[in-house]
Amino acid sequence: MRPFLYSRATSLEQAMSEAAQSHAAIMAGGTTLVDLMRGDLTGAEHVIDIGHLPGLAKVELDGPVLRFGALARMADVAELPFLKQNYPALVESLQLAASQQIRNAATLGGNLLQRTRCVYFRDGVSDCNKRVPGSGCTALDGEDREMALFGASDRCVATYPGDWGTALAAFDTSIEISSAAGTKTVKFADFHVAYGDDPARESILQPGEIVTAILVQATPAGRHSTYVKVRDRQSYAYAVTSAAVALELDGDRVTAARVSLGGVASKPWRAPAAEAALVGQVLNQAVALEAGRAAFADAKALRHNGFKIDLGARTVARAAMVAKGKH
Amino acid sequence: MDINMGNGGIGVPVVRRDAMAKVLGVAQYAADFPHENTAYAALTLSKVARGRISRLDTAAAEAVAGVRMVLTHRSLNESLGDETFVMKGGHMQSSFLPLTSDEIHYAGQIVSLTIADTLEAAEEAARLVAIDYAREAASASMDDAGLTEEPADSGIDVGDAEAAFAAAEVKVDATYVTPAQHHNPIELYAASAAWQDGKLLINLPSQWVMGTRAGLAKVFGIPIEDVHVESPYVGGAFGAKASILPHVVLVAMAARRLGRPVKLVVPREAGFTVGSFRPAARSRVRLAATRQGKLTAVMHDEVGQSAVIDHVAFAGMEATSKMYASPNIRMRAATVATDVNSPGFMRAPAEAPSFFGFESAMDELAVALGIDPVELRIMNEPARDPVSGLPWSSRLLVECYRRGAALFGWSDRNPKPGSMVAADGTLIGYGCATATYPSAMAPSSARVRLSADGSCVVYCAAHDVGTGAYTVLGQVAADVLGVPDELVTVEMGHSRHPSGPVSGGSITTGSAGSAVHMAARAVRERLFATVAAGQDRSKMTLADRHVVLPDGSRRAISDIIGGLPGGVIEEHADWKPTDMDDKTMQQGLAGGMAFAGPVGGTHVSFSFGAQFAEVRIDPLLRTIRVARMVGVFACGRIINPRTARSNLMGGMIWGASSALLEESQIDRARGRFANTDLASYHFAANADVGEVVVEMLDEHDSVVNAIGTKAVGEVGIVGMPAAIANAVYHATGVRVRKTPILMEDLL
């Protein structure tokens, strides 16, 4: 593998300044980064390990904004009783991801920045605009079952793979970013870049910027929320389709709804059409399916992933009904 | 049969001898053996599927600090002994050895081997080997346009099946498709080679140390005695490690040139093309029956994916033709050559794909007839092999079905598809299918040494590929010699031991076990002869480390052996299957492939099983889960119920995995396997496997061999995919004629 320099940051300031250099890569839990480096997919020449920086793993859940430190471990957060009780969608998205061993090491910030599982990106060989801009997209005439229905283009049809990010999209989430220039907060919807727009770029993060926290606006919809993940294998597999749904209910009537989709888009994908289809309705299976269909009305299928339009709609429907049943 | 049942050696669920060493991590696998001053190797693989190397530049690679050698087709430049493909009587995984020409025959072909002082430097240099290709169009899928089918054999014909089919009252005619699959043993392919005084010592995970020794001796033009192959532990093989993979030759060659040991561990993704795989297959099955359910015609045409570089045919009609009584049988096999690495053996290579189609078709026939699928099979049970007319050495398939149906609760099944629904709306389906596997055997030697303290050592160049052979062979010796299992040590996996067979075709227990039995018997004979010359040996027994004389008096083994020169009794045995001639036996013992069976001169010998599955299908999302599997098997005498159960269970789990998950996807545009890592090549996780019930019938087969064992290792996988597909049909009314069966097939 490529020779690289490894350093362990002792302060956030140091990490930010080192990360501003070219070919630098931040490492948190390392569960994604090491894989990418083994596959020669990063070009990283300097790895800055922030995994042990103090203070960045803190989770604060008692204010009007839930604050998740970027270095909080997936496994730890998935066990928080308050979160289980009040935001099941968030907990489930963590529990259904990867494996226990990986969740023990993996961080929430790193999770957001994991890269696509598109086999043509990962194989290091095929033409891929993500890996080698301008080289083309092999998936266009390749195996495309896993590919995206939303946010794709003829330059890239890969899907964003993360579960946590998909669940976050169903809430009012923002990302706290720190750099030498100071700290800023961006809306979660603006944090990821749809691959289809610029395959090589996956987020707005610039060199020297570090995600320090994930902020979620507290909401009563959290209680009636769920994350449904549909996959070929029962465990240890990415979503073929997934959906997070969070509801506010007045009896059986939906007064507010948030719906997001996973496994089908090039970034965590909100589905406002599905939300509109739910709000004001007495929620039952037919309404739920209708909302699911609305979510996929604009989907663009390739050759082998068209079934995800139907399956995705059903996934939304299932999630809506499960969310309704939570209390 | 000559089994000493008194000592608890045979039939006891002894815990694996190697379990502790494996759990504690002290068992050394091939890549763990340290050779002093080892250099490390890394591979560069072809990015294209067919063509030629048009430009090769190794300058940047050679400039990496610590690089010792970059082996390419230009620098290899050495003539090698001409050893052939394993399926042509040789030992190589492929007829084509990479680096022997600039031609590219398949994607992922090895195009260079880089050696350096450290693994990191080797990998970095391997990345920097610059290659351009003159690329030609390639077809890696047998579905590509323009490929032709070639007949693979002359087929099997009994009666006039075409005519009977045309005239039949009830018939089924359907085609079933199975994909390419890869073994993906958890232990990666590896090789570590060292030369000393012209002799080669090689550590690698192997299912065939004797064959590997013979093959490497031929390749390098050295005497067979000058090659030592060590493979004491194997972390899963499933057929992938039976022949000599190309990297093994290249690593040994690099070590010889460098005058320094060289080690290579083949990364997971490279394993997809450095090793072999299960080729894709397409089965057309035609069945015809009377309205009462008696089969009148059985036809099975299978087309299998083969390689341009090696013709490989794995059609399983030797087995499907023997399943049911029918006066008319017609079987045909064909292949389609594709631009892929040579396909090879993978657990039940012929049977697993063939039975998916054949046993699905039986279910379709049961539906067409309105007859219970278990009963349909029982109604068509053949008294003799319907092809050869020979009797079975043993066949308890009907008993397997009866017992399996009871264990499973088959009688609760409402035959109407979609009629069984759980309270939460989950669709429930029950399915069944037959499993079978030929009981073949190969010649084997063994040496058994008994010491005065009662300890016993068994030597045999067979292998424990995770199956429990260490334990089972020890039990055979313990049983004959009347010593406790703990006192028996088993040494396997070294080519210096007495010759053992390839661990393939589920033959180890029957073959190596028979040789151990024979050697142990010889030890016992000497013990008896020593203790009481002239007495009637047939009335003497061995128990609890004592010889029991005809008059009931006892003599301690320690006293008898202690008095002998050397203080041990040691005997060597060369065993061969009854029907095998001496010449074939000698070829086998010298490391050649020499099988006898399953069709012998007087009988036909197969293991059988009845397999049942319950699937649960989400009514909305259509995800399929296997809630329960039941398998009841008749595999002759079971030496160790614990290890046998584990093999059968592993096969069933793999069958479920195969039914619902496993596929090596072929990117047809580029002619390559697309999902070459374990994130995208899915096999069953624990959560995918519900309850697995395995039972083995007490079957006495006095014909098959002296210890009465039949094939255990592979039969477990064979019927499971069809049982699950049949259960999916029962749950939903949707007949899926391909694997893996995915949720989109049921939407």
Ligand SMILES: Cc1cc2nc3c(=O)[nH]c(=O)nc-3n(C[C@H](O)[C@H](O)[C@H](O)COP(=O)(O)OP(=O)(O)OC[C@H]3O[C@@H](n4cnc5c(N)ncnc54)[C@H](O)[C@@H]3O)c2cc1C
């Ligand atoms: C086998 C396997 C299966 C998996 N299955 C799933 C799954 O089913 N669902 C799922 O959602 N995920 C899955 N994952 C992904 C896993 O969740 C991520 O690897 C993990 O969350 C990444 O966290 P990390 O801390 O290890 O990140 P790292 O590997 O350390 O970093 C990941 C990326 O984020 C960057 N980064 C990390 N932290 C920061 C920060 N604070 N600021 C700026 N940049 C940062 C790194 O530079 C790197 O590019 C799987 C991973 C593996 C290996």
